[in-house]
Amino acid sequence: MLYERYRPYRFDQVLGQDRTTPILKAQTKLNRFAHSYLLFGPSGTGKTTVARIMAMAMNCQHSDGTGEPCGECQSCRAIREHRSWDVQEIDSGRFRGIDDIKGLVYKSYLSPVGKRKIYILDECQQLTREAWGSLLKLLEEPPPHLCLILSTTDDLTGGRIPETAISRCELFPFVRLKAGDMKARLRLIASGERISIDDSWLDWVISFAQGNLRSAETELEKLLILGGSDEHKQLCATA
Numbered sequence: 001m002l003y004e005r006y007r008p009y010r011f012d013q014v015l016g017q018d019r020t021t022p023i024l025k026a027q028t029k030l031n032r033f034a035h036s037y038l039l040f041g042p043s044g045t046g047k048t049t050v051a052r053i054m055a056m057a058m059n060c061q062h063s064d065g066t067g068e069p070c071g072e073c074q075s076c077r078a079i080r081e082h083r084s085w086d087v088q089e090i091d092s093g094r095f096r097g098i099d100d101i102k103g104l105v106y107k108s109y110l111s112p113v114g115k116r117k118i119y120i121l122d123e124c125q126q127l128t129r130e131a132w133g134s135l136l137k138l139l140e141e142p143p144p145h146l147c148l149i150l151s152t153t154d155d156l157t158g159g160r161i162p163e164t165a166i167s168r169c170e171l172f173p174f175v176r177l178k179a180g181d182m183k184a185r186l187r188l189i190a191s192g193e194r195i196s197i198d199d200s201w202l203d204w205v206i207s208f209a210q211g212n213l214r215s216a217e218t219e220l221e222k223l224l225i226l227g228g229s230d231e232h233k234q235l236c237a238t239a
């Protein structure tokens, strides 16, 4: 998938999250990480991407002092290719029960292979109340090598994520991407894939995607398969 192939692996490559990425980069530079983070905002705005960059930055073996992970060392590559022993991504929609979280809590105390063990819990608002009870203990007293990165599309006001959990995390908001940033990104990918895209197609996709970059990149993928913007627009118009 295009959004996987062109997924950023440095904080500076992440578009449109100026209230978040500079702070995380500065934390990396100072090697001052929190034990738990909560990334919140709409879908397709880069939360999982940033969580993976954070994981790379925390465990990078060739950090150059700029606050960015190298992206190429053994640890960074393992994380990019989803085969790291230390980094686990959990889809909280599927693994939402107390037994899932109890297993996670148990494993969290085992020593990491690298510097830190990092758990990324996507869509954490879907965890059950009992699962939150178990996770809260970990948020309150995490082992020194553990970092929990929770992410959610919830707006944090509906009570689906317990207040006690929110208060234990450093909060980072994510916002919908601006049209200019999305256009620049789509043009970059199109150039890498040698696809020609015209302005009217770009305007159409930007308006369709509503600030969701992953959704726009998925439309570009369809364009690539169909081989032209007119065919793509026609297909979507009749869908």
Ligand SMILES: [Zn+2]
Pocket: 056, 059, 060, 061, 062, 063, 069, 070, 071, 072, 073, 074, 075, 076, 077
């Ligand atoms: Zn590295």
